[in-house]
Amino acid sequence: MAEPKEHPLMEKIVSLCKRRGFIFQSSEIYGGINGFWDYGPLGAELKRNVKELWWTGMTRKRDDVVGLEATIIMAPQIWRASGHVDTFADLMRECPLTKKRVRADQVEPQSGTPIRFTGADSKISGWKVERNIRVLLSNGEHIEHARRKAREFFAIGSVDSKTGDWYQLELKGEIAEAPVVDSVDFHPESGVELGEARPFNLMFKTYVGPTATEDDVAYLRPETAQAIFAQFKNVLETCRQKVPFGIAQVGKAFRNEVTPRNFTFRSREFEQMELEFFIKPDEVIEAIYGNVATVPETGHPGEPLPNWGWQAWHQYWVDERVRFYEGIGLSRQTLGFHRQTPVELAHYARACVDILFKFPFSKRNEQGELIGEELEGIAARSDFDLSQHERFSGKPMGVFDEDLRTAWGKLDETKKAELSNRYYEARLKYLTKSGVEVEKAARDAKEDADNLAKGQYIPHVIEPSAGVDRLILALVANAYSEATSTDDKGKSETRVIMKFHPRVAPIKVGVFPLLKNKPELVAKAREVFQSLRGLMMAFYDDGGAIGRRYARQDEAGTPFCVTIDFDTLGEKPELLNTVTIRHRDDGRQERLPISELPGWLTARVF
RNA sequence: GCGGGUGUAGCUUAGUGGUAAAGUUCCAGCCUUCCAAGCUGGCCAUGUGGGUUCGAUUCCCACCACCCGCUCCA
Numbered sequence: 001m002a003e004p005k006e007h008p009l010m011e012k013i014v015s016l017c018k019r020r021g022f023i024f025q026s027s028e029i030y031g032g033i034n035g036f037w038d039y040g041p042l043g044a045e046l047k048r049n050v051k052e053l054w055w056t057g058m059t060r061k062r063d064d065v066v067g068l069e070a071t072i073i074m075a076p077q078i079w080r081a082s083g084h085v086d087t088f089a090d091l092m093r094e095c096p097l098t099k100k101r102v103r104a105d106q107v108e109p110q111s112g113t114p115i116r117f118t119g120a121d122s123k124i125s126g127w128k129v130e131r132n133i134r135v136l137l138s139n140g141e142h143i144e145h146a147r148r149k150a151r152e153f154f155a156i157g158s159v160d161s162k163t164g165d166w167y168q169l170e171l172k173g174e175i176a177e178a179p180v181v182d183s184v185d186f187h188p189e190s191g192v193e194l195g196e197a198r199p200f201n202l203m204f205k206t207y208v209g210p211t212a213t214e215d216d217v218a219y220l221r222p223e224t225a226q227a228i229f230a231q232f233k234n235v236l237e238t239c240r241q242k243v244p245f246g247i248a249q250v251g252k253a254f255r256n257e258v259t260p261r262n263f264t265f266r267s268r269e270f271e272q273m274e275l276e277f278f279i280k281p282d283e284v285i286e287a288i289y290g291n292v293a294t295v296p297e298t299g300h301p302g303e304p305l306p307n308w309g310w311q312a313w314h315q316y317w318v319d320e321r322v323r324f325y326e327g328i329g330l331s332r333q334t335l336g337f338h339r340q341t342p343v344e345l346a347h348y349a350r351a352c353v354d355i356l357f358k359f360p361f362s363k364r365n366e367q368g369e370l371i372g373e374e375l376e377g378i379a380a381r382s383d384f385d386l387s388q389h390e391r392f393s394g395k396p397m398g399v400f401d402e403d404l405r406t407a408w409g410k411l412d413e414t415k416k417a418e419l420s421n422r423y424y425e426a427r428l429k430y431l432t433k434s435g436v437e438v439e440k441a442a443r444d445a446k447e448d449a450d451n452l453a454k455g456q457y458i459p460h461v462i463e464p465s466a467g468v469d470r471l472i473l474a475l476v477a478n479a480y481s482e483a484t485s486t487d488d489k490g491k492s493e494t495r496v497i498m499k500f501h502p503r504v505a506p507i508k509v510g511v512f513p514l515l516k517n518k519p520e521l522v523a524k525a526r527e528v529f530q531s532l533r534g535l536m537m538a539f540y541d542d543g544g545a546i547g548r549r550y551a552r553q554d555e556a557g558t559p560f561c562v563t564i565d566f567d568t569l570g571e572k573p574e575l576l577n578t579v580t581i582r583h584r585d586d587g588r589q590e591r592l593p594i595s596e597l598p599g600w601l602t603a604r605v606f
Numbered sequence: 607g608c609g610g611g612u613g614u615a616g617c618u619u620a621g622u623g624g625u626a627a628a629g630u631u632c633c634a635g636c637c638u639u640c641c642a643a644g645c646u647g648g649c650c651a652u653g654u655g656g657g658u659u660c661g662a663u664u665c666c667c668a669c670c671a672c673c674c675g676c677u678c679c680a
Contacts, residue, residue, distance in 0.1 A: 011673090019617055019631080025671075031653060032671045202678080223680075258607070258677060265680095272680055361674095374680070467680035485641090495642070514639060521639095543633090547641035554641090566639065580640075587641065 009360040013480055014263055016496055020555055022046065022476060022506075023264060035260030035268035037469070042556055045506035045537055047271075047472050050328065051250050053503060054273045054466070057324060058248045064304075065246040065275065066239045070227030072252060073208065073218050081392035082226045082385070084203060084219075093194035107194070109182035112138040114193070115146040118173030120154035134177070134193040136186040147171055149191055204254045204268075220254040225463060228276045229385045232397060243399055243459050244304070244313065246277035250468070262361050264469045265373060271468035277317060278459035280401070281383065282309040283423045283452065287415075288407040310350055313462050314380040318353045321376055321464050325355065329501030334358055334478055336372030347433055348384035352377055357474040375474055376466035383458040387430055390458065398456045405455030416453070423457075424449040475504055479557055498557030499585055508536040508605040510553040510561040516542040525564040528579065528594055532562075535598055536605055550582060559584050560601060568594075 017023040021040030025032040039047055059067045079085045093107070115137050119130035133153050135146040151169045187194055204220040207213075221227070228235075228247045235247055250273045260266050285292045285307055292309035295301035300319035301312055308316070325335060336356035345352060356362075356372025363371050386397040408416070427448040431441035451457070479498040502508065511529040513521035522542060529540040539558065541549045546563065553561050561582045567575035579597070580589045592600055 014672090015617065021616095028671090030670090034671070253680075255679075257679075261673090263672095266678085267680095270680065274680085377680070465680060470680065493642075512640090515637095517637075518639090545638065545641085545643065547643080549642090550640080551642045561641095563640065571639095582640080589640075 009477075009480070010263070012496075013360070013477055016480070016498075016555070017043070017263075017476065023472075035257055035266075037264045037267055039472075042506040043472065046475065046500070046504060047468060049504045049506070050471060050475070051271075051273065051468060053328060054324070055248065055250060058246075058273075058275060062246075064241065064244065065248050065277070066235060066241060068228055068231060068235060068247050068249045069251065070224070070231060070249065072221050072254075073206065074221060074227060074230065076218050077392055078226050078230055078389075079203065079219055079222075081388045082229075083388070084222055084226075107184040107186075108188040109184055110136055110138065110186045110188060110191070111179070111181045111183065112136045112141070112191075113179045114177040114183075114186075115143070115150070116173065116175045116177055117150045117154075117171050120151065120169040120171050130172075134186075136180070136183070136191040136193070137176075138191070146191070147174075153192060202255045202257065204256055222255050223253050223274070223465070224249045224251045224272045225274045225276060225385075225465065228274070229389050229397075230393075232276075232278070232386060232389075233395070236399065243401070244277065244279040244308075246275050248273075248275045250274075262359070262373075264473050265359070265361075267469060270470075272465060273468055274463065274465045275317075276385075277313065277462040277464070279308070279310060279313050279462060280404075281423065281426075281457055281460050283419045283426075284401065284404050284457055285309050287411060287419055287452075288403050310380050310382075310460055310462065314351055314353075314378065317462050317464050318355075318378045321355060321378060321466070325375070327501075328475065328504050329499075330357065330474060330478055334474075335375075336370075338374075346381075346384075348382050348430065350380040350382055352379040354378075357470075357478075359474065359477055373470070374467075375470050376464060378462065378464045381461050381463050382426075382430070383460045384430065385461060386458050388434070391434070391436075398451065398458045401455050401457065403455075404452075404457070408453050408455065420449045420452060423452050475500065495551055495554060497554040497584065500557040500559070502559040502605040505557045505559050505605070506537060507539045507553065507556055507558040508560065509601055510539045510541060510549065510558050512540075512546060512549050512561065512563050513542050514546060514563055514565040520569055521564055521566070524568055528562060528564060528597070531594075532597065532601070536601065550587075554584055557584070559605065562597065 018025075020042055022043035024038045024040050026036035026038050027033045055067070059065050076085075113136070114134045116132065116134050118132055131154065133150055135149045135153075137143065137146045150171055154169055154171075185193055203222050206218055206220060207216040208218045209216050228249055232247070235241075239245075251271065252269060253272050254269050257266055257268050260268055264270075280288075282292050289307035291307060293305055293307045293312050295308075295312040295315050297315060299315075300323070301308075301316050304313070304316060322332070322335065326332065334357060336358060338354040338356060340349075340352040340354065354374045355376045355378070357375050358370035358372040362373050365371055389395075390397040411419070424445050427445035428441055431444055432438065436444065448458075476498070479500045481497050481499050482494050483497055484494045498505075500506075509532060511525055511532065513525035515521055525542070526540065529538055532538040539553070539556075541552065543549070550561055561584070563580045563582065565580065568577060568579055570576040575591065577594050578591050579594055581592055581597075581600070582589045
């Protein structure tokens with residue numbers, strides 16, 4: 001398979017993934033299917049380890065996060081409430097000259113005179129074409145400007161475009177049409193009339209039930225998060241948690257991407273690890289604690305405090321997530337960060353920090369440094385999501401807080417008015433932005449503000465949302481390294497060593513008899529293997545020479561290899577029942593009693 | 607979706623309008639007292655479908671997949 005030469009490292013990684021059984025193309029024997037990938041034996045272990053570490057760290061080791069496992073297909077109204085039906089169904093229009101696409105509803109209005117052409121022919125090559133095109137000539141622009149664009153357009157696919165004679169194309173049927181004002185039909189960059197608007201719905205559609213009519217339409221979830229919001233009240237009522245607390249979920253999501261790209265980085269079926277961490281609105285914090293704690297915008301703010309508002313919680317989760325990545329071998333140098341600007345943020349979002357990984361295919365900035373691709377976004381989403389589901393389902397999503405009610409009663413009137421007003425303004429902004437008519441919005445916002453005084457509010461949410469498959473690719477790219485060695489005969493060869501952090505490595509330990517043709521070594525090795533395999537992923541190998549087995553494990557990324565030799569059997573009595581442990585990254589060996597193996601390994605691989 | 611590039615064993619590469627070649631990996635055996643040693647044997651390929659032709663892996667067309675750009679996002 002000929003790979004492009006742009007990213008030779010990426011080529012090697014893709015090749016290794018197939019060769020060693022990390023990642024295969026889905027349905028390969030049928031020619032594959034665009035945007036879908038399978039995990040082979042090593043990839044499956046790697047992915048399982050990553051998800052397990054996330055889940056354990058998120059839920060089992062925390063007091064304030066519980067888990068959820070929801071279905072992939074849910075009531076389609078969920079996707080109306082979440083906004084996915086609308087935002088995932090954008091109409092796009094394409095510029096026939098630049099091939100760039102713009103959202104039909106976001107074309108910058110242009111004014112000027114449309115010039116129509118009906119075709120062109122070449123005196124030089126005799127080539128001719130008949131196609132209609134309209135180019136907008138902005139006020140004050142010379143007519144040649146439009147002609148040049150038209151020639152460029154007609155030259156696409158012509159012989160003259162190859163010879164460079166395209167600018168001599170003779171245009172036909174030039175007519176200046178009536179001037180237009182604020183037209184959205186022309187590409188702002190090129191001035192060329194945009195193609196017809198076509199819908200780009202990125203949600204996978206399916207039908208529930210055998211009749212398959214339009215009434216039965218449902219969607220494969222494009223993200224796992226919405227189920228968490230939809231089940232928020234059920235979880236709250238059953239898990240004995242109080243805000244602030246979080247709900248975590250790992251699972252598949254589906255997006256009908258326009259262009260799946262970069263190996264598994266953008267797939268149509270992918271897996272997410274998402275946490276929705278519900279917090280009190282700042283007005284509630286201030287009512288109860290008198291102030292809202294502030295924390296620096298970088299660094300870990302320490303153990304959570306009761307008076308943390310959204311900003312502190314957001315910063316807390318950004319740093320918690322970075323710590324997670326560091327804990328599985330992605331150092332800060334390999335990561336990048338992007339704090340979304342107010343323009344990039346959704347209208348309901350307060351802040352969003354993206355954690356990036358610098359892939360070989362990542363773009364570079366002006367300084368030539370890799371920028372990175374998004375592994376995870378940590379968003380402060382206000383109370384938007386629960387509010388949406390409250391509006392769409394008609395079911396209340398607010399929580400009651402005894403502390404708030406008590407505290408509220410002790411506030412002086414000025415403070416009450418101030419907090420109440422701030423909450424009112426926030427609710428009003430949300431409601432009007434959501435298209436609720438002005439009068440009703442004011443009425444509902446007033447009701448929300450009154451409820452606040454009674455101890456009730458809709459929680460805000462901090463959402464760390466990570467892509468598992470992207471992370472796997474990052475770990476693979478990060479682990480990839482080569483070592484070139486030259487043997488006695490001067491023959492040099494390059495070996496691949498996958499330097500996975502032991503915590504994520506698919507195979508934790510390889511177990512070998514030094515020699516295969518000595519039954520007593522084999523028997524002892526099998527015995528050691530059997531004692532380890534229940535504790536962790538262990539791999540027994542007696543094929544080929546010992547060096548070859550080490551090399552094989554290096555390529556799989558196995559951090560430790562245990563070898564049973566004659567000393568294990570007591571050739572040197574003082575070494576009876578000891579084995580060598582060989583370290584992957586430097587080939588270093590040490591000797592350890594078999595009895596200490598489980599503890600020694602467990603301390604390093606979990 | 608549009609434009610550009612690429613498709614030969616698991617991998618890396620030869621090659622040809624007339625039986626598809628090699629290295630490596632892998633499997634089996636022998637041998638081997640710690641980093642892809644050696645010997646013997648073995649398995650495996652022209653992405654799919656059409657067309658031209660006596661004959662196509664080679665030439666043509668379509669499709670599929672992969673890579674790059676536009677676009678989008680976890």
